[in-house]
Amino acid sequence: MVVLENLTLSAGTVTVLLATALFALLRTATVRPTVANGTDRVAAFVNLTVASLLALATLGFVLVIGTNLSISAASITVEPTAVVGAVPGLIAGGVVFGLTRESGEWRPESGRGRSIRRAFRAALLVAGGIGVLELVAGLELAVAGIGAVSVLLGGVVVAALLVAAVRPTDERTESDQVIPPVSWLGRVAVTAFLLACLRVFATGFPVGLDQAGIVASGTIDWPFITNPSQGLGIQPGVMPAMFGTIWIVIGAVTFAVPLAVGSAVFLTEYAEDSIFTRAVDIATNGLWSTPSIVFGLFGLAFIVPRFGNTPSILAAQLVLGFMLLPLVLITSREAMKSVPDEYRDASAALGVSKWQTIRSVVVPASMPGVITGVILGVGRIAGETAPLLLVLNGPAFPNSGPKVLSSFLVRIGADPPFIHVSNPALMERASALPYQLYAVITAGVGAEQSFGWGTALVLLGVVLGFFLLSIATRRYFRRKLHQ
Known part of the structure; x- marks a missing residue:
């Protein structure tokens, strides 16, 4: 499979990740079918099976480290080294730390x-x-x-x-x-x-030590994910397009969510039921059902000329943010309407101002609904291609990804606003996974069909990653509400 071609893993990193998954499963799920009833018993059997498989796999990789024998199957190789990568270690350690926070304090x-x-x-x-x-x-x-x-x-x-x-x-x-x-x-x-x-x-x-420890890199070598595409017939890669997609989605969420939540607060808590609010409802529902190519044309006509007059990452972020805005606004309003009035009355009885009630009671109570809208919206905008053809329009197979974090420039001057922040990387063209997928499968440009299907699988993984992050955030707010 092209996605797994030349994949090399460290047994230490795999062991840490599998052990973390096993610990999380045992900590959060029921694995004893004898104490469960009905559908919970079926779930317990499934959880027990998954836990057993994870335990066997973990023991297998520990055996690989102990015997110093590598495992190679098809295009995947597991090296018998006990070193752990820093990034996988941070992910695994963060999960374990979060699951052990409720332990008794000494x-x-x-x-x-x-x-x-x-x-x-x-x-x-x-x-x-x-x-x-x-x-x-x-x-x-x-x-x-x-x-x-x-x-x-x-x-x-x-x-x-x-x-x-x-x-x-x-x-x-x-x-x-x-x-x-x-x-x-x-x-x-x-x-x-x-x-x-x-x-x-x-x-x-x-x-x-060299044989056992934590290193910055070298424990996971995944050419399809970490390399750019090197041309037809050579090692393919999707790293620039993958980071392009991630930055575009992050920018769209950063732009749309605060604006949508603020609008929902005004329409729900301050605005009276009037022709204006009904018109906003109609416009919001209409915008959410508008075809994505219309948003792309809007971005090409109104956003691109005002930001350097050239397609860019920033233009793509704003266009996808406008696409995300209606759904988040709709779900945020519904979530705020579902907050019981008793919460507001209790807060007012304590002498708390209306804005403090909204900030400390209404918005936190509605956050699970807001995040649900973000989850649904991200699932749509992450795979959009038509707007990106118009407002991103970068090379289908770039040699490097956008360096957004390292391109921030801060300049202090004598003219207001005195502190000027810019990021030239946001004003450049780039690629994205849907854009690259269109170039490969639909247009047949520059790569084999298998590379396109591998790109689709990576796009699915990126979307699922955003889903998991959003679901974890929603669960966090739900647990806070029930404390």
């Missing part, structure tokens, strides 16, 4: 217990400070030839394991515990792991 009453807790916190704080110094100085601080952060974080983990090993077996109340509970020790280890991954990601200096 509050020892004895002096020795408080000393142990202070020592752990001080070590993590010093490790973070060393990482900041290394980032500023651009040099790695070392002790006896080994990185200072590696020594410090390794000492924290070893000390935590020793504390767990000498934990007394006699019965004690929680307030009298000198030794922290295992869940707290696990959180210490996860925090140290996150600090190490963040430091490696920011500075590029590895943590640990």
Whole structure:
């Protein structure tokens, strides 16, 4: 398969990711069919099966590391190295840290217990400070030839394991515990792991040894995702188009969501039922059902001439933002209307102003509905092609992706507004996955059909990634509402 061609993985990274998925499943899902009923029992059987497969796969990769034997199947190779990539480590560590936040906090009453807790916190704080110094100085601080952060974080983990090993077996109340509970020790280890991954990601200096540790890159080599297309018959890649799609969707959401939520607040909480509000309802519903090519023509006629008179990433972000705006506005209004009036009355009875009630009560209570609209809207705009043909119009197979983060320019001048911020990368043409997919499959330009189907699979993965991020955010707000 063209997407998996020449894919090389580190067994350490795969083990960490699989173990994280297994931990998340066991933490959040029911895996005991005997304690479930009805459809929950079916779900428990499915969860138990998935957990068993994840456990077997994790043990298999641990065996690969222990025996130092690589696994190769078709175009995928698993190398028997124990190093973990910084970015996968941050993702896995963040998931585990979020799932362990609800563990019981260790509050020892004895002096020795408080000393142990202070020592752990001080070590993590010093490790973070060393990482900041290394980032500023651009040099790695070392002790006896080994990185200072590696020594410090390794000492924290070893000390935590020793504390767990000498934990007394006699019965004690929680307030009298000198030794922290295992869940707290696990959180210490996860925090140290996150600090190490963040430091490696920011500075590029590895943590640990060559055979086992955390490195900035090299643990996942996926040419189809990380490389640009190198021409027909050579290694294909979609990295520039993938980053183009990601930046366009991020810009569209950043532009549309605050505007839509603000409009929904005004129409729901301040505006009276009148001809104006009814006209806005009709216009909003009409805009959401408008064909995307109309938005593209609007962008070509009104947005492009006002932003450099050339197709650009910014023009594509604004056009897709206008496409996203109606749906988010509709769902935001419905979500705010569904907030019970008792919430508003209770807030007013406490003497809170109307704006403070909206900001602290109405908007947080309606956030799950707002995010639902964002999820539905992103699923549409991420795959749009017609507007991008008109307002983006970059090369179908660029050699590099848009460097948006590294192109910000800040200039302080004597003229208002005194601080001028610009980003030339946003004013350049670029490619996107739907645009590239159109060029390959529909127009038959520059690549084989298999490359087009691989591009479609990556586009689906990007959309699902946005979905997962939005669903996680919605779940977070729902849990806050029920606390």
